[in-house]
Amino acid sequence: MIQPFDGHAIAPETAAFLARPHRLLINGAWVDGAGEMETRDPATGLVLAQFHTGGAAEVDRAVKAARAAFEGPWGRMTVADRTAMLHKLARVMDAHATLLTELDIIDNGMPHFIAGLTTANCVEMVDYYAGAVMRIAGTTIAPPRHIAAETEALTYTLREPIGVAGQIVPWNVPLSTAILKLAPALAAGCTVVVKPSEETPLSALALGQIVLDAGLPAGVVNIINGVGAQAGQALAEHPGVDKISFTGSTATGRRIVQAALGNLKKVSLELGGKSPVVVMPDADLSLAIPGVAMATFFLQGQNCMAGTRIFAHAAIHDELVEGLAAFACSMTLGHGLDFATTQGPLISAAHTEKVMGYIERAKADGATLVAGGERLDRAGNFVKPTIFTGCDNAMPLMREEIFGPVMAVQRIETDDLDAIAALANDTPFGLSGSVWTRDLSTAHRMAKRIRSGHVSINCHGAVGTNIPFGGYGQSGWGREFGQEGLDAYLETKAVTARL
Ligand code: NDP
Numbered sequence: 001m002i003q004p005f006d007g008h009a010i011a012p013e014t015a016a017f018l019a020r021p022h023r024l025l026i027n028g029a030w031v032d033g034a035g036e037m038e039t040r041d042p043a044t045g046l047v048l049a050q051f052h053t054g055g056a057a058e059v060d061r062a063v064k065a066a067r068a069a070f071e072g073p074w075g076r077m078t079v080a081d082r083t084a085m086l087h088k089l090a091r092v093m094d095a096h097a098t099l100l101t102e103l104d105i106i107d108n109g110m111p112h113f114i115a116g117l118t119t120a121n122c123v124e125m126v127d128y129y130a131g132a133v134m135r136i137a138g139t140t141i142a143p144p145r146h147i148a149a150e151t152e153a154l155t156y157t158l159r160e161p162i163g164v165a166g167q168i169v170p171w172n173v174p175l176s177t178a179i180l181k182l183a184p185a186l187a188a189g190c191t192v193v194v195k196p197s198e199e200t201p202l203s204a205l206a207l208g209q210i211v212l213d214a215g216l217p218a219g220v221v222n223i224i225n226g227v228g229a230q231a232g233q234a235l236a237e238h239p240g241v242d243k244i245s246f247t248g249s250t251a252t253g254r255r256i257v258q259a260a261l262g263n264l265k266k267v268s269l270e271l272g273g274k275s276p277v278v279v280m281p282d283a284d285l286s287l288a289i290p291g292v293a294m295a296t297f298f299l300q301g302q303n304c305m306a307g308t309r310i311f312a313h314a315a316i317h318d319e320l321v322e323g324l325a326a327f328a329c330s331m332t333l334g335h336g337l338d339f340a341t342t343q344g345p346l347i348s349a350a351h352t353e354k355v356m357g358y359i360e361r362a363k364a365d366g367a368t369l370v371a372g373g374e375r376l377d378r379a380g381n382f383v384k385p386t387i388f389t390g391c392d393n394a395m396p397l398m399r400e401e402i403f404g405p406v407m408a409v410q411r412i413e414t415d416d417l418d419a420i421a422a423l424a425n426d427t428p429f430g431l432s433g434s435v436w437t438r439d440l441s442t443a444h445r446m447a448k449r450i451r452s453g454h455v456s457i458n459c460h461g462a463v464g465t466n467i468p469f470g471g472y473g474q475s476g477w478g479r480e481f482g483q484e485g486l487d488a489y490l491e492t493k494a495v496t497a498r499l
Contacts, residue, residue, distance in 0.1 A: 002044050002379045008337035014102040022051035025208040027065035028218025042109040042345040043335040043380040051201045053226040056234040062222035063240040066164040066191040069219030079133050086130030089214040094123045103203040105336035109344040122179040128465045129187035152499040159490045161189030163242030166235040170248040171199035172302040181245045188489035193222045195232050201225040239263045268478035272401040273431030276424035277307035280437035281315035288436040289323035295460035296407040297385050305432035305461045310409040317411045328371040328385035346381040355404030362388050362397040393426050421449035430472025434460040
């Protein structure tokens with residue numbers, strides 16, 4: 001018989017959280033939604049909890065509450081108090097780190113080592129943006145000639161919060177994606193309505209309680225779980241929302257843009273990827289084998305910056321593939337609560353079907369399977385880490401975001417960096433990428449040639465709180481993290497005074 005959490009224990013706080021009702025957070029209070037859904041542990045398929053869902057009416061109430069908080073207590077708060085309040089939020093999050101970590105493990109399926117890391121990063125991010133509040137600053141500029149010619153004058157700029165931000169969060173790193181939107185928005189002085197994914201509603205609700213416990217005024221943070229096409233769509237369309245920030249698929253990103261047209265709200269998009277990994281003949285394979293493997297298999301491959309297209313130079317191709325296959329076979333698949341687990345389940349049965357469809361298509365297209373290629377024979381949505389060689393850029397395996405543990409290796413015969421870059425850049429996406437070489441010159445020349453918002457050298461996906469992240473091409477609009485993440489929630493106002 002399948003045991004809840006595969007027989008692993010959860011903390012008493014997590015058990016107590018699961019037992020409480022999971023309602024909507026509107027204007028500082030937990031309220032009933034229009035409907036209910038259930039969320040499951042993807043490692044066992046067992047139901048974790050029922051949660052309330054909202055539609056257009058609940059979104060409307062949340063937006064009005066956010067507007068009132070923006071024009072009221074949050075908007076009037078001094079920057080010193082806003083800084084202190086965000087640091088307090090970070091401390092309360094830290095005090096509930098086990099709860100936040102375990103909720104993302106059981107709701108999303110991620111291994112403990114990833115969930116623990118992302119919770120710690122979330123606390124760091126709230127502190128980082130709390131520190132940035134005091135540094136929000138405009139500039140002084142020379143006044144316009146027609147004024148300055150007549151009289152003394154002064155021109156300066158103010159950075160002001162955009163207003164009410166709608167934030168639509170996906171399921172692949174639920175807490176982390178909520179925080180990387182929420183923290184800069186609050187630091188800028190905005191108020192927010194967060195729409196988590198229906199697949200992973202829980203950590204956002206725990207965060208909502210933490211926001212209340214930290215003492216943020218009512219309406220500053222509102223959380224509306226619900227179906228994307230209803231709650232998400234209503235949020236993206238709402239005329240009272242000044243900015244929408246979305247992370248998810250490129251297809252839904254297009255719908256967000258359409259929905260935002262009504263009031264021309266500002267839009268940030270962090271969309272899909274199909275990131276290239278270039279392994280040169282002089283690469284240190286002791287680094288590259290585990291690094292390239294985890295470029296694909298980190299988070300079960302459900303990772304927008306996953307490096308899933310491997311361009312392996314012929315000189316090292318066979319040794320690299322042999323090492324990657326051995327690494328894939330050595331991964332420990334299991335429940336994320338088991339500390340030994342290095343790869344968890346995929347998010348849902350439907351998504352597993354989709355990933356298996358890509359695997360079957362790759363076999364039919366003539367790619368050579370060297371590892372995995374099948375489900376694990378147990379409950380839950382487990383797919384073995386999978387590697388195909390003999391791939392080319394025409395295959396769907398090389399072109400489409402699979403969002404699963406599936407790597408495609410293409411052998412490259414040339415040393416010409418422009419030719420390699422042309423292969424790497426033959427994609428509509430441009431989110432991440434990496435180059436593996438011992439040659440400093442090759443490394444930086446290749447980094448320059450790869451058309452994406454983020455490139456790593458001898459590592460992959462080296463993102464950080466203070467490092468801007470976002471996409472070229474169809475991987476998105478704008479940047480998150482760092483100063484640019486804060487700028488995305490600020491307007492610039494220029495003021496000229498005739499003195
Ligand atoms: P979506 O892009 O559809 O979902 C992302 C978020 O958008 C969720 O909160 C979802 O809500 C919401 N949403 C869905 N439809 C709408 C809409 N019409 N208006 C407003 N919000 C909406 O991704 P999926 O979950 O369907 O996953 C499909 C594929 O997307 C994956 O296989 C993967 O390739 C890609 N993806 C990429 C991510 C990334 O980080 N780049 C993250 C997640 C997925 P709900 O979950 O309730 O439907």
